[in-house]
Amino acid sequence: MTSTSRPRVTIADVAREAQTSTASVSYALNGRPGVSLDTRARVLAVAARLGWSPASAARSLAGAGSGTIGLVLARDPRDLAVEPFYMQFIAGVEATLAPRSMGLLLEVAPTAVAEVEAIRRWHMSRRVDGVLLTDVIADDPRVELVKEIGAPAVVVGDPSEAAGLTSLWTDDAAATQQAVEHLVSLGHRRITRFAAPGRYAYTVIRDAAFESASQAVGIEHDIVRTDLSLDSGADAARTVLSVSRPPSGLLFDNDVMAVAALTAAHDLGLSVPGDVSIVAWDDSLLCQLVTPSLTALGHDVLALGAHAARRLLDVIDGVEPAAFQDATPTLRVRASTGPAPVET
Template sequence: MSRVTINDIARRSGVSKGAVSYALNGRPGVSDATRQRILAVADQLGWAPNRTARLLSGSRTDSFGLILGRDPRTLASEPFSMEFAAGMESELGSRGYALLLQVCPDMDSELATYRTWSSERRVDAAVVMDLRVDDRRLAVLREVGLPAVLVGDPSVTDGFTTVWTDDAAAMDEAVGYLAGLGHRRLARVTALGDLSHVRIRNAAFLAASERHSVGGLTVEGRIVDADLSAAAGRSATRALLEGPDRPTAILFDNDLMAVAALAALAELGVAVPGQVSVLAWDDSPLCEITHPRLSAMSHNVVSFGAHVGRRLFGLIDGAPPGAYLDSTPALRVRASTAPPPPS
């Protein structure tokens, strides 16, 4: 079936092509009655706007872009990204916008995608996640002129509009809670170490471990790099428990690794929380269905995504760049944390 054109609508409506253009684009120049007749005919014929013509006219694309630099196998089971995207969709859908979601396996392909989105006018703006220190994407976004909202600490976003959570304060609360229970040997299983939020959490973890000494005893903190996958959470947990000076409490950078850790500890015959406490991050529904239920540093990821969506609309509507604190993850105590066993 051939595409319905303005000429087709004009012939069926008995008006000029100019009148059809005015009516379809919501411009003055035709009466209300004529406009309604033209719109009714367009609907009957199944007319849809030509995307290329809209782009050439400088109109908006009615879409925003989000690239996820994740292994697709991890994405299938890792709650954060999907909850975040769902939050964005809730905000975008209410205003007739679409989310263009793309998975890129490496930085070069992500940079190429931003260039394509800009040159082909695919999106009105993009969301950039998983920021690095000295992130190459920022220079490319400026070069191609693609508006963007960044998700990350303002210290690494170089003046772009930013939505962030206070990971340093949350980590201080997490370490303080575990130290207060009596734990002196803590471990942290992270996402990849080149991510800026991981570095911020690592620094806060080590600083808090020193600061939260209790009864004259120093809290020791160890860090193990992983990749947010269940397999990495399982292997990191086994390595920590089978090595020297095994920790009595382990903090994980996401829920999926923490859930996998429970399975690894069960396989090793280690009781949770009787012998080892486990603390997750993000607090997805996974934390409620494990045994024991997982304590977590909790924040509303869906609401976080919706907040980013609102900042995207502000950006394209001309709002000046700004840094917006969304939340500070807060401790939610459940059954996976308790005082350590007696020495």
């Protein structure tokens, strides 16, 4: 007994029931002037009674926006499960969107080409009013695309990569400095940074901040390149810790590698933080649950997402592009960092 498709209720139905024209219904619903209080109330009551929502297709065809913003996740699907970042970010974006009855259109694009295509298609077919760009790389093709086609966009990343688009950045340099100073204050004189691939804008920024913070206090420092994966972190940590005079402070560009290093240190018979101290970027539940718990640089990703969405809505409304700064990540000190071992 499938309930056969009930008749669609349209603006005309509401107009008829409320004894007025469709134009008045439209004006009333959108809170525009030109309708008496009486009529407005009557329209809203009828609309509620009939459970009418304007067909978004008709609305956007007629000139209103689509009421949707787009987000493309350019990561391998398998990696997404590992990264709590996106889910948090999405939740934040939604927190801004939901009260305005706007929607979030998602696409998981396996390749950069697919990602650019998705954005182009979305914009050309007017499915979205604007897009959010994360994980921006140097000379990002997406940035060029949105500039070319004139799609409203917000770059979540450093302004240097945003090519004049509105951007939202966090001060990774300051955060990096914090982490270095934390280790130095514990007496560490030899530290190594395990960095993300150089194509990410933030890598370059963190690298530079790491260099200058280390030089400022005159300690030995080194940077090892990784690909952020578990294995890459474990391998790099093992290599670095196996030399004759290994560093006593390790700084990782994400949480997964830091956890891998924990295991690597354990396997090499080194104690954390007795022999080696470990700091992670991207604080997460993982950092809290491992033993010892990890000292980490973290920030409120939920707030970041909400902030990014707000800026995008501004851009859609025609606000001029600008660079905005979000809160600086803070160091959450836990059990994985401690006084440097005494030099033998």
